[in-house]
Amino acid sequence: MSGITAAAVVRSRWGRTALRAAAGLLLPAALLIAWQLAATSGTYTRSQLPPPEAVLDAARSLLDRGELQHHIAISVQRVLIGFAVGASLGLLLGGLVGLSGAARAALAPTVQAIRAVPSLAWVPLLLLWLGIGETPKITLVAIGAFFPVYTTVSAGLDHVDPRLRELGRAYGRRGPALLAQVLIPAAAPAVLSGLRLGLAQGWLFLVAAELIASSMGLGFLLIDSENTGRTDILLLAIVLLALLGKASDALLGVAELQVVRRWS
């Protein structure tokens, strides 16, 4: 009886989704247990490795003081604005390079060279030029988000099945109509995976920006907790970055899934 029910659960779509989610939680649970064991084993001091509940306590007290919400909000805001700017530019420039051979010849080498610059190398220059307000941080996130979007969009458009291009032209589509009705839809799956990569890289660059010159945000929380010896807050910031990154990626992942389903 119970065997039949379990089999039915496995077979049903919701059952499979739930099982997969449960499987994905196994490793974090194991890590949590290992963390707890390591923290209480006496090998590490409490300032080296505080137990999970100390991190929870830190979160609670920061929440009570209204600081944690503030750090999270400012970081999320920077990522969203920076991602919007960087991804838009990536779509634009990637589209240009993917569609026009002349634009590719003129722009692609330079863009590839700029891409090779490590994120941290930009920080001093951005501070020098843009001061220490929000602009340099958002700019750095935008730089981070730009490149994956640019690369996947230009490659995606470049690799659109030439037979579909021929079809579009045979049916009178050229220029913007060909782009909107054939090329962009055909490249949509690639574009969406590019947006996902761009968002992930936006978070990476955010921390780079906040580590160095800021008084707010999760990156600041990291560097500040290190300076004040608050390993519990440091771990909290790391966990939060992981959760936020995963959550924002999952949102885009849902959109990507819809597209891939419709496109295949």
Place this chain on the structure above:
Amino acid sequence: MPVPGQTGGPAAVELRGVSRTFGRGASARPVLAGIDLEIAAGETVAVLGPSGSGKSTLLRLVAGPDTPTDGTVLVDGEPVRDMDRRAAVVFQDARLMAWRSIASNVAFGLPRTGMPRAERRAEVARWLEVVGLEGFGRHRPSQVSGGMAQRAALARALVRRPGVLLLDEPFAALDALTRLRMQDLLDEVRSAARTTILLVTHDVDEALQLADRIVLLSPGPAASITAALDVPVPRPRERGDLELVPLRTDLLHRLGVGRTQVTSPSLSLPSLPHKEPLR
């Protein structure tokens, strides 16, 4: 079947001294040379030739994306312009867009402007019905068979009301039985479509089944027309009509296939030629 809003009707096609050479100088590769061909409005002409004889190139010259190196291509007496609106192409593969429904793929064939939404929908529905896809408009291309996909591709071409329908080996990728069904369908659709048809094929039986006239291309490079033969039997034709056997034998012979002596008309299965290696 006259339809309100239909424009033009079938168009006459004329190729005058048409040559096409790809590349230039030492690497020049002549594909077609000195092609003269007149197709009357409403006529169905099959271009038959071995692989690589430039059949598709010929078709592209009439469709418009390609222009001849020499000579002129006229549709209704006017030169073909870049991607001529009077022509519609069906490719060997259906080339449906995976992200669009079948109906939306058919609608892609409609002229982009100057037609109210309701009329567009009615047109799409009408041609879906003509090709036997009523009820499948909302399906996705991945949900239908290869034959159905090719029907949708045919509807996408017909919805344009083309003066010339250009078929580039349209059924070659289908299984044998589906191919025969599609040939019958094309025969039926022709009365509704009122269009000149230029069919490129390497299938002798397909040409015999559908064409008013069969044009033979010599093997490339620099292919030219070696024969233009009227098909003596009125359409629609019975498959394996004995009256077609001599023409069939003649065609196969000209293509370098088949026995040298004329096949006996008493053979019960004229559609199974004894193949000899290509010369």
